[in-house]
Amino acid sequence: xxxNKEELLKQLADAVVDMDEEKAVELxxxxxxxxxxAYEAIEKGLSAGMEVAGRLFEExxxxxxxxxxxxxxxxxGLGVLKPHxxxxxxxxxxxVKVVIGVIEGDTHDIGKNLVKILLETSGYEIIDLGRDIxxxxxxxxxxxxxxxxxxxxxxMTTTMDGLAEVIRLLRQQDIREQFKxxxxxxxxxxxxxxxxxxxxxxxxxxTAVRLARQLTDGVA
Amino acid sequence: MAILSLRDEMTPKERLEAxxxxxxxxxxxxxxxxxxxxxxxxxxxxxxxxxxxxxxxxTQIAAHNILGAEAVAAGPGLPGIAEAVGSxxxxxxxxxxxxxxxxxxxxxxxxxxxxxxxxxxxxxxxxHLGALQILVDRLGDFVPVTSNVAGPFTTAANxxxxxxxxxxxxxxxxxxxxxxxxxxxxxxxxxKEVAKLGAKVSIADPTASPTLISPKQFREFAFPYLRExxxxxRQLTGSAPSLHIxxxxxxxxxxxxATGAGILSLDDTIDLAAAKxxxxxxxxxxxxxxxxxxxxxxxxxxxRQDAKECLAKGYDNPKGYILSLGCGLPMGAPVENxxxxxxxxREFGRYPLRLSNFS
Numbered sequence: 001x002x003x004n005k006e007e008l009l010k011q012l013a014d015a016v017v018d019m020d021e022e023k024a025v026e027l028x029x030x031x032x033x034x035x036x037x038a039y040e041a042i043e044k045g046l047s048a049g050m051e052v053a054g055r056l057f058e059e060x061x062x063x064x065x066x067x068x069x070x071x072x073x074x075x076x077g078l079g080v081l082k083p084h085x086x087x088x089x090x091x092x093x094x095x096v097k098v099v100i101g102v103i104e105g106d107t108h109d110i111g112k113n114l115v116k117i118l119l120e121t122s123g124y125e126i127i128d129l130g131r132d133i134x135x136x137x138x139x140x141x142x143x144x145x146x147x148x149x150x151x152x153x154x155x156m157t158t159t160m161d162g163l164a165e166v167i168r169l170l171r172q173q174d175i176r177e178q179f180k181x182x183x184x185x186x187x188x189x190x191x192x193x194x195x196x197x198x199x200x201x202x203x204x205x206x207t208a209v210r211l212a213r214q215l216t217d218g219v220a
Numbered sequence: 221m222a223i224l225s226l227r228d229e230m231t232p233k234e235r236l237e238a239x240x241x242x243x244x245x246x247x248x249x250x251x252x253x254x255x256x257x258x259x260x261x262x263x264x265x266x267x268x269x270x271x272x273x274x275x276x277x278x279t280q281i282a283a284h285n286i287l288g289a290e291a292v293a294a295g296p297g298l299p300g301i302a303e304a305v306g307s308x309x310x311x312x313x314x315x316x317x318x319x320x321x322x323x324x325x326x327x328x329x330x331x332x333x334x335x336x337x338x339x340x341x342x343x344x345x346x347x348h349l350g351a352l353q354i355l356v357d358r359l360g361d362f363v364p365v366t367s368n369v370a371g372p373f374t375t376a377a378n379x380x381x382x383x384x385x386x387x388x389x390x391x392x393x394x395x396x397x398x399x400x401x402x403x404x405x406x407x408x409x410x411x412k413e414v415a416k417l418g419a420k421v422s423i424a425d426p427t428a429s430p431t432l433i434s435p436k437q438f439r440e441f442a443f444p445y446l447r448e449x450x451x452x453x454r455q456l457t458g459s460a461p462s463l464h465i466x467x468x469x470x471x472x473x474x475x476x477x478a479t480g481a482g483i484l485s486l487d488d489t490i491d492l493a494a495a496k497x498x499x500x501x502x503x504x505x506x507x508x509x510x511x512x513x514x515x516x517x518x519x520x521x522x523x524r525q526d527a528k529e530c531l532a533k534g535y536d537n538p539k540g541y542i543l544s545l546g547c548g549l550p551m552g553a554p555v556e557n558x559x560x561x562x563x564x565x566r567e568f569g570r571y572p573l574r575l576s577n578f579s
């Protein structure tokens with residue numbers, strides 16, 4: 001049974017890495033039927049698979065289509081497992097919340113969506129505001145949700161200043177220290193992030209996860 | 221005082237032709253195309269240009285006459301062909317770029333309903349053609365007039381929605397190829413009219429960037445259609461187009477050259493010296509001053525420095541070099557920075573070219 005369980009979780013992770021949506025669903029159903037803990041299956045199967053996919057992306061083995069296909073398989077498996085999650089007593093740890101979105105005036109959201117997927121599978125709770133989001137809306141959502149991280153992206157130079165505006169508004173409202181601000185997107189650089197006073201700059205989606213962990217170290 | 225002695229001896233058109241054909245020229249050309257800043261100079265907000273051939277042409281004429289642009293352009297750019305077949309583009313009335321609001325193909329079956337556009341009727345294609353007509357008439361004898369089109373891969377993504385299209389590459393490759401073929405044919409329909417007007421064509425295919433798709437998928441889904449588009453453009457206009465792909469394209473340079481493109485326009489993440497070594501015997505290189513760090517956020521001094529670094533790497537490219545940007549000019553880049561770039565081409569790029577000019 002123990003062997004079988006480890007084997008099933010491994011296969012579930014592989015199904016995610018192999019972009020095999022049907023297989024992920026089929027394995028998730030077997031896992032449920034076998035009475036394996038759904039939480040464990042999500043963590044050691046689906047999330048583990050996405051972590052490998054993220055690594056392959058960083059190593060330029062995988063690209064955007066592959067990551068999208070992996071996340072489709074992951075979400076399909078999640079759909080099967082989620083109804084079987086038992087509410088954990090006491091042990092239930094509060095997830096760190098991240099407010100994420102594409103800044104006002106910009107609708108390029110592939111990068112944002114990838115960051116969201118990878119953060120979600122790394123145990124963060126994501127509040128996805130979508131695209132074309134005003135600076136104040138980021139702040140309102142972060143306050144309302146008691147988020148620790150505000151993650152903002154843009155692909156265009158015309159909208160870059162919106163990123164700075166979020167930080168300006170946080171300072172103006174005297175709440176800059178309450179949140180960590182992460183920025184990313186093609187025209188954004190470490191130098192720009194430093195200039196506007198962001199806490200970190202993620203060059204790609206996989207890096208964003210590592211940086212989020214650093215930013216919330218001790219909090220998560 | 222020094223500036224007075226920097227007179228050009230060739231028209232931009234003569235210069236470009238000389239560079240592309242390996243003949244002597246007075247100085248390195250500067251290939252930056254200016255839209256928004258030229259509109260400001262001409263008193264025309266960029267959003268008024270989208271629906272007026274005359275205003276588009278006036279803006280481009282101001283770009284040349286007032287700002288010194290050495291090439292003028294009008295065209296469908298990235299969303300235009302997709303727009304002409306049914307995708308809906310939103311035009312912000314502020315300093316921001318238009319974007320696709322709704323795609324034409326929401327379900328794969330929708331593709332069967334689409335028709336190859338009539339360039340004199342559909343979308344804003346007639347506006348671009350009208351602007352090109354004016355530009356060819358007014359400036360065509362001495363300034364290159366170019367129409368910029370998206371590569372078929374980018375157009376397909378703009379017809380289907382980028383994420384969904386990227387999924388189709390795996391889920392339904394047969395459909396992806398059909399959509400790509402449709403995108404190609406739609407683009408060719410437009411290019412045919414551009415050629416009749418006597419304008420040239422340039423291609424940008426940002427969605428086919430190695431930042432998004434693997435070199436393997438580039439070869440399967442982007443390359444064959446680019447090659448065919450380039451062949452048609454060569455045949456129709458008599459000139460090999462330039463090809464721009466964003467991001468780090470190092471792994472697909474050979475493929476970009478194999479499309480038959482005459483000029484590779486390279487992102488500022490690329491080392492021009494490495495590109496020169498790899499493909500400089502086969503194509504003219506174009507680039508790659510940093511659009512954001514230098515042109516948008518930098519000063520004229522930064523522009524001069526960046527231009528010198530590019531010139532030092534590119535000036536001796538066997539197939540020629542054109543000083544330009546690594547991607548499009550940001551709308552908010554200050555006019556002084558643009559002028560500094562043209563000035564740098566005149567000051568440092570003069571014949572005879574020597575490394576000591578730029579160091």
